[in-house]
Amino acid sequence: MDCNCVSDLLLPPVPALWTPGFAFPDWAYKPESSPGSRQIQLWHFILELLQKEEYQGVIAWQGDYGEFVIKDPDEVARLWGLRKCKPHMNYDKLSRALRYYYNKRILHKTKGKRFTYKFNFSKVVLVNYPILDMANSPFFLAQNHFNGGATAPDCTPEAIQSLFPRLPDSGRGTSLFDRGTTAPGPEGDKLRLDAFPFLSSGAPCYSKPPSLLGPYPRNPPFDYPWGFNPYLPGAFSLNNCPKLPPGSLYPSQFYPSPLQSSLSQLPHPFSSLLPPAEAGGGERGAAGQTGGTNGTAGGQPLRLTLPPYPGSLSIVRTDIGNGASLGERERVEASPPATGLSLGLGAVGLGAGTGTGQQSPTERRGGVKPDLDSDSDLEITDLSDCSSENENEHEFSVGKESSLANRSQIVLDGKKGSALPPISSLPPPVSPHPLKSLIPVSPPPPSLPPSLSPSMALHDRHRETETLKMIHS
DNA sequence: GCCGGAAACC
């Protein structure tokens, strides 16, 4: 019998239990989310774990932004093995796979720190979106660890996202740039954000990657390295982010893209892609966030929002078409954060807090061995159907309970959250989940230049973009 | 623990 344990292709609906604010857009977990692969990629999986509170004890953001620590290597390996239906997976193998990313510069090792790796967001972007003129982007010039860049003045997910003026359409699991769904323009099948789940939730320096950031969580005026922000003169204020100490850049650097904001808040060109109604900040009811659906057919609200920061916009896309799919575009996430979210970790039906007989991964692990306990953190992974390779691994079953549920005791509102990473530069801890409170109930409307107004013709916007690009360059 | 080559696998 074929292994369909984790079936990346059959991920169940987004777990409703997951909390909004930390979920990657569901599209990020779809098969097509991993360019070049029909299965979830390891780095994607890692991000997946990183954004789940249940796994804080296993893997968590720590240290520098983008940096994470595998607290429980064996457990992570086990989980990965579950996901990939590789019961014999172990940390050694997993780490080998991680090393594979070194060359791709998606990841790199934090020297001197055991089990510590670091995502190289910008490189990931480059790898997956070569069409983007990253090389000329002040953002990347400043941030890139691999190009000699010393610091990352604005290595914010917002900044990264700002490079992608088009949002993926999570509603159907297809993005605006989804391959095959959009007329392949010059970059028709490349310009997608599905490779950057972290853009929406990756928040290094925090035990939990703040995602679904509300409106621009930055104190205006933000001092962009290149000082070019033609679109949003302080439209998105950090003031909307109660958890961010004024003037603090560090947190903001990691506040991933505000998935809860809507395209209507996007400076460009997303907002302009929205119909007037939605572009105007139409709200989606809480029902839309119950996370009960995985954005299969419509209804799945986008949780990815571009930061109101298109300053480094270097995108040359012109085929803004595919408007049809825009029906699935993000909607204003004005509803309270707690209204649920649709986490893309599809198959993971984590019963946060509902698990019984929890046993820490460390306690029950012992490496990925055939006699694994039958319990699993991933209810999704029913390995009973694993291929012959695992047929003798009946112990490798899952779904019994959420042994990690005990980790879910982390209180989302920061009352009981896990400790923040020991980051000296980190401003006074606001909460284990900085973004939890960053999502304003009513996001301020973006200040869009007339030229970027929704009524603006596409070609005009494109022209505008081109012009801006030239200016930028 | 970490690294990277090599080969196999899917």
Add this chain to the structure above:
DNA sequence: GGTTTCCGGC
């Protein structure tokens, strides 16, 4: 292509 598996070396 993206691992998985194995392995020798540091």
